[in-house]
Amino acid sequence: MINFGIIGTNWITQQYIDAAHATGEWKLTAVYSRNLEKAYSFGEKNGATKFYDQIEDLINDKNVDAVYIASPNSLHFAQAKQVIEADKVAVVEKPMVANPTEWEQLDEALEKHPQALLFEAARHIHEDNFRAIRNQVGQMKLIQGATLTYAKYSSRYDSYLEGHEPNIFSLNFAGGALQDLGVYLAYDAVCWFGMPEEVAYFAQKIRTGVDGKGIAILRYPEFDVTLNIGKNINSELSSEIYGVKDSIVMDNAAELNRVEYIDEEGNRRLISDDPESNPMIAEARDFARVIQDPDNHINRKDYQNWLDLSRNVNKLLYNLRQNGKIYFTNEKEED
Ligand SMILES: NC(=O)c1ccc[n+]([C@@H]2O[C@H](COP(=O)([O-])OP(=O)(O)OC[C@H]3O[C@@H](n4cnc5c(N)ncnc54)[C@H](OP(=O)(O)O)[C@@H]3O)[C@@H](O)[C@H]2O)c1
Structure with missing residues (x-):
């Protein structure tokens, strides 16, 4: 069983929790919210027993193996890095990060923390219908x-x-x-x-x-x-x-x-x-397979493919954004 915590308490987090629980492989244990009462009310109905308003406390909780990050996009990078640096599993909502410089830094963190794992929750690529098109x-x-x-x-x-x-x-x-x-x-x-x-x-x-x-x-x-x-x-x-x-x-x-x-x-x-009723079930199942047996050669190959894909998608989005002259706050030109 993968014990997981969450960052973000909007509807998408609820959908991921439902999907994760439906696989039978995940258990929500802890919730972070900027507001402790919200962490409690959101978490309790989903079976969580720990509630935090400090991200470090969630990440360092020994009953948290993985953290699902569904915060606003600009926060993904720093939060994912923190999870990796704690040698845990980060499941980051799409888009993984804002630019290739951030992705490179996540790569560096992964290299220093080989026990950690990083997934982008790009739900549809895990679905059978996506694979049917590729075939x-x-x-x-x-x-x-x-x-x-x-x-x-x-x-x-x-x-x-x-x-x-x-x-x-x-x-x-x-x-x-x-x-x-x-x-x-x-x-x-x-x-x-x-x-x-x-x-x-x-x-x-x-x-x-x-x-x-x-x-x-x-x-x-x-x-x-x-x-x-x-x-x-x-x-x-x-x-x-x-x-x-x-x-x-x-x-x-x-x-x-x-x-x-x-x-x-x-x-x-x-x-x-016919697609599954919850479109996040396929990814929750795939991530669980890799988390539970990361050394299996098929799992290792899938994991590397997802990372490569995520990096390339990030590069493509960045190139498109540069061409469209859209620059995020505090983003340097060379980022
Ligand atoms: N895969 C999908 O189908 C799908 C669908 C929708 C969204 N998403 C992704 O999920 C992520 C969250 O999207 P969302 O629409 O839920 O975003 P959001 O409502 O703007 O924020 C998500 C959560 O982050 C916290 N938050 C909000 N504003 C914040 C701020 N200024 N500073 C720090 N934390 C803040 C809130 O939790 P607390 O109040 O509890 O702290 C909120 O529940 C995005 O990356 C999005 O792309 C994916």
Whole structure:
């Protein structure tokens, strides 16, 4: 059993706790919140027995093997580093960190603390339907491009429109559409097609300086991939990967509920399964497998692949952000 603590008490943490408990491999033991009463009320209903308002206390608790970090994006780096330096497991919500300099520092910390493990909770790459697409891409004769969309109106955009600056729409917290939703599409592109040679990001910035929506173009040697991202619009557009006459059509490039392969004759074949009711179960199961048997060669290989992937996705997001001239607070040009 993996005893875990949490940082962040929003709905996404609840979803991860539910997923983790559903696997039967994890047990929530401790909760950190800036507010002790909140730690207690959130934690007690989920079976936790320790409640903290100091992160160090949570991390140093001997009944905490792993920490799930679901704080605002800009805090991920320092918190993950602290967990690694305590020789524990850090499960960090996407996006892992804000830029490659931070990623390099996490790598250095991992090198110094070989007992520690680091995971980015990029949920959809762990799902069967994601793998089904990758397999289908591998079987197609030629790829000629893709158009991937993930655009969901954020409940926090109402607050932005009222004149506030919610974390997710703030440069201070490394927010914006690319970081928040584009990360899923960046994972799609890197996993299915590899790293692009050249990128451009046409960001539609909002008052706070982050991108509310935008179009990214990833140039590969033989084709382009277009990413359509938004947090201030809703889109029901399907996403597609183009072969020659064949294609893969998915209802949503980040949620992957229904995916079809359409062959050269126009025959449609469903390649997806019904997704699990909680989309975080697959990652919670995968992480548990590696945490419980890190020396198993398949687990070690998967773990290294996830780290490499996360590093590349971070690099891609950073390159897109630079191209879109979006700079987070206190981020030096060379970061
Ligand atoms: N995988 C997914 O499907 C998914 C979905 C949604 C979000 N996420 C990720 O989860 C993370 C959290 O997102 P969110 O929307 O929940 O963020 P959020 O509401 O802005 O903050 C998350 C938590 O951090 C704490 N917090 C809030 N403001 C803070 C501040 N100024 N300083 C320090 N702590 C603060 C709060 O916990 P306390 O009040 O208890 O301290 C809050 O519950 C993000 O990285 C996001 O990308 C992932």
